[in-house]
Amino acid sequence: MNLIEDLKWRYATKRMNGEDIPIEKLNVIMEAIRFAPTSMGLQPFKVLIVKDKTIREKMKSVCYNQPQITESALMLVFAVWKDGYEEKTEEFIQLIADTRKQTIESLAEFKNRIFGFLPKVDKVAWATRQAYIAFGFGLAAAAMLKVDSTPMEGFISDELDKVLGLEKLGLKSVVIMAIGNRDEAKDYLVSLPKVRKPKEDFFINY
């Protein structure tokens, strides 16, 4: 396994062939996303796994008709909490207590820190940043499994929320990922070299 070779292999796949991916590989991608770090560990988002073709057809119309939406094996939709942060923080504290066999009282200081922090930030923007870290983990995991993927921001969030009924779940879609298999015959990008800035222009040594 060579991470850099895998990252060079992956590309934002424009055309997919509609074939499924093995469930074992999907499970690894999902676990990579779940195990990504988040600020304070709060994981303030959910990931929807959309396989249903009818739903994906509806999604496509609010994603500028990008073909990957229906040509992929499935779509992952990263959706952040819109509200209820205090209540969900309480649930998170309970999860820590249960997982680590700690008392709620011993976590009071940590909880107060979170409660002190939340009013100071734009919560949805902050949650979105957390979701993007997990999103990156998912892209890297897919590459390591030789599963094709497309990171996608080309969609109308409010419309996608309606298609997926996210409003009633208290969620807001922020970024989506197509997962599937490249269609080498149709995808013009497949043979093009990757474009990245040279190391010398990108990193700054101090």
Ligand SMILES: Cc1cc2nc3c(=O)[nH]c(=O)nc-3n(C[C@H](O)[C@H](O)[C@H](O)COP(=O)(O)O)c2cc1C
């Ligand atoms: C957050 C994000 C959003 C993107 N949105 C789209 C999109 O909606 N549709 C698409 O075809 N590519 C999309 N891309 C793909 C980028 O254009 C692509 O990653 C970039 O040109 C680098 O190429 P590579 O991923 O093939 O190495 C997106 C990439 C990122 C990271």
